[in-house]
Amino acid sequence: MLKGKGDLDMQNTISADKKVEAKPKKSVKARMQKFGSFLSGMVMPNIGAFIAWGLITAIFIPGGWFPNAGLAKLVTPMVTYLLPLMIGYTGGEIVDGHRGGVVGAIATMGVIVGTTIPMFIGAMVMGPLGGYLIKKWDDAVQPHIHQGFEMLVNNFAAGILGMILAILGFFIMGPVVSVASEAMGHAVNAIIAVHLLPLANVFIEPAKVLFLNNAINQGILTPLGIQAAAHAGKSILFLLEPDPGPGLGLLLAFSFFGKGTAKASAPSAIIIQFFGGIHEIYFPYVLMKPSLFLAVIAGGVTGTTTFSILGAGLKATPSPGSIISILLMSPKSITNYIALLLGVTLAAAASFIVASIILRRDKTPDIETDDLEAATAQMKQMKNGDVSEATQENIDNARNVVANYDNVNKIIFACDAGMGSSAMGASLLRDKVKKAGIDMSVTNTAINNLKDEPGLLVVTQDELAERAAQKAPNAMRISVDNFLSSPKYDSIVLNLKARDQMDPEPVKAQETSEQKKDQVKKVQMDLAGVKEITFLRDDDKVGTATMATSLMKDRVKKAGLNLDVKSLGIDKVEDSADNLVIVTPEAAKNLKIRYTNIKVFATKDLLNSPDYTGMLNTLK
Template sequence: MTNVANVQDYGQSGDKKPSVRAKIQAMGGFLTNMVLPNIGAFIAWGILTALFIPTGWIPNEDLGQIVGPAITYLLPLLLAYTGGRMIAGQRGAVMGAIGAIGLIVGSDIPMFLGAMIIGPLGGYAIKKFDQLIENRIPAGFEMIVNNFSIGILGFGLMIISYLFIGPVIQSLNEAMTAAIQALVSTGFLPLLSIVNEPAKVLFLNNVIDQGIYYPLGLQETVEAGKSIFFTVASNPGPGLGLLLAFTLFGGKIARRTAPGAIVIHFLGGIHELYFPYVLMKPLTIIGMIAGGMSGIAVFSFFDAGLVAGPSPGSIFAYLALTPRGNFLGIISGVLVAAAVTFAVTSVILKLDKNKDEEADFSSSLAKSQSMKAEGKQLMNFSGETAEAAATKNVSKISFACDAGAGSSALGATTFRKKLQKKGITDIEVKHYRIEDVPEHSDIIVVHKNLSDRARMAHEDKRIITIESYLNDPSLDELLDQLEQEKK
């Protein structure tokens, strides 16, 4: 039986308004895509800090002099440059960097939050200017207008950033830092897990991780050489504990798939792999929260932290970014989080009266898909179902996720190999951030919790919603349909 609900023609249901969650996800995705291309620079700075500051592995006064200028100038400028480029290409990138230098010189703290605001703002300003003068520049004056427009607008933005925007952002940053530091000093920092763990499962983790914890962590690292903020939302321990519990006490489908998910999650750092298991048994979020809180408590007890944000959040990234003297605390925090989540989740699974988890999974999948789909039996002009039409003459399938570099990459690689095994080699399968999916894509594959956001960005595209990027009935059906089309 084909599941038409999974293939959604948003061109025919475009009147559906995107949810608030989808809008927040999009904002988090935007923040992530300012940070993600520059993660290598952040890691390079973290390694430099771990090695050469006075408390580092091999203290070196000369090389340690790079630490301050790198975090003060290099990293914020990269963020602002990337944010401007996302809005208005190279001209936006230059405007973003010009505006950021005003923030940097006019403040006493690393301007990460400011750079993530002023970069897109600079890009937006030059984009609007370019739209205003489009087709109005006399022939031969294009270069002088293009150069002086950035020069004059950039000059104004730089001065405004220095005198007004910078001080406001610094005040907000200090207020937010003080609030979170209060949690640290009073011992309530573990309570952040009450927000972190549900947010992760709903694909909102990048909003808080990239937008709040990373900037705060980098700021604290300048002073202390490490920060616990890098661990509060990225700990791979809770996900490990959850998947171990499903491996031992879950139903047939969980026992079959969870072991593979453990490898990809814990070693590869792709946390999205455990999200479907929580969605399948929502009560297990209690175990995730308990594990997250336990991990943060252990990190706090040992005064442990990382020197940079682990991206992806794998155990290898954790160990690589752990400074001298913090290995016991970091490893203990990960293991305790895993153990607590395992214990709580195991009890929940054992007490679950519905033992037929495979049927439960299929039921919950069908329910979620029916809520997302509209016009399940819509027919197109030729009399074909929407599903059949969606797989006709397919040449490009795009897997999409929040950042375009984690779960979607895994899903695209896996599905491409399955196509190759079927002898289908003329269909291009690639992965992207949702907003970056090319217009010539025939089918877009996203997790069901990201479907509203995908609809916001691609109203006229056919979207397949899935629960798992690896083994999902919808992907199996799509594979069978494509195979039939090629025969």
């Protein structure tokens, strides 16, 4: 049998905002964020290896803190082979799991051997290409493999495809990427030579706030910076995005001249941003007043100008972008340390001055609408049966809100990289959930890794809400402007606690398990006019749905039926009355919510359901 990689996971809750359309359109911003996240997603999981290489370089090479000729031999093999191979493997794995990662790593080896420079950009091309091609091969071939030959075909397919890609990488892709990389390097050096590099921050700072920070740093600047550092010993490119100065100046301005919650939360945000390196913490402060883009741009340009004039640079990319990481990644040079500290200080000063002017001129009143206490009091009255002060309309509205949480059994915070701001938000809500006595998992992840799981509540930042809707369209979703201090956390806890304490509605209480079974049977028996059978699979991956499709094709053929049998991702299903979609009982309810015309056949065993015989007889 084929190895299953995943079944369909449908959600049992509707979005807190609205029902999601079958095929939501992606905005340009969402597409850019997705592409940027894909690039950074190849580097971020391996950032520890980059830091290890940077530390080994800074400590053990001649001129380092503790020179050691033996240990210095680690530097070249790591930057030439280890780091590109890890990127290539990760790129392939993102596309098609471990199998894609293996083919991606083999393909990457070809561009490594075919060039004389660190091949990071080549790895970011060949890794995903290898994963994509092996995925397409599996989609086309695996359903037709005879039983008993799966391992033979799969192993040789990966090996042969990897070999072909490695050869193509050696003769074609390696030289092409090498020329392109050298051209980009020369262009960057030319910009630095004429002192125009600071203008890059005019674009970098706004892009950071739009959550493209990881894409810019890990996806673009880090590969170019490592190539430069391998020759010059350091690179200013490692400082363009991680510089904590602009964010520090902005938060200081809010600490002095801000209003309300923004002013109160700014001091703690400074610690997280400057020393913890979580730059996402200051993004909401900019977004609430778009004119503050000018402040961070001023800080970024000032910092880069200072670094450029004083010749500052780092051995490797600092991650996270804290002042501590920046100092640790510095070469052993007093002048470089002075240049770094001066650049960060002046960047903070420029950002502070511009932000202070903007905030002091802002006459907008501070309005905070937090009805949490009133809602808490009302829920307490309902719990105690005291409805004398609460109208029936309010009770019904409260029930409707709490009903959205009926099936929630897991909370996931999603940010761009899944390491910084989401981890911080998850920690805060986890503590609130624990103190409320609620037994529930609260975790964090990168938004690219988000899955449409049953019982899922997704919390994300406002700027990433659209992408969260695309990744988990059936999940309940809540967006916040600031992971550090959002009143919605208390609302989540309140509604979860109310859900566990409120009495069920009379109508729901009268619904029996037999009625539910009858409803499923009615759905199953409505098979008139069916022309095609569809199994749903998760994110188009080959898995149980693909195996079920292959087996169903044999059954349909033996039954003498002329039906098209296929497996599709949920977004590719055609909402037609002649389409019979086979899913698990857990998925059937929400599938009918999302698609109104299809016919749904629910079964617990997608591969060998005993109900298939009766279904096929009904279709004859």
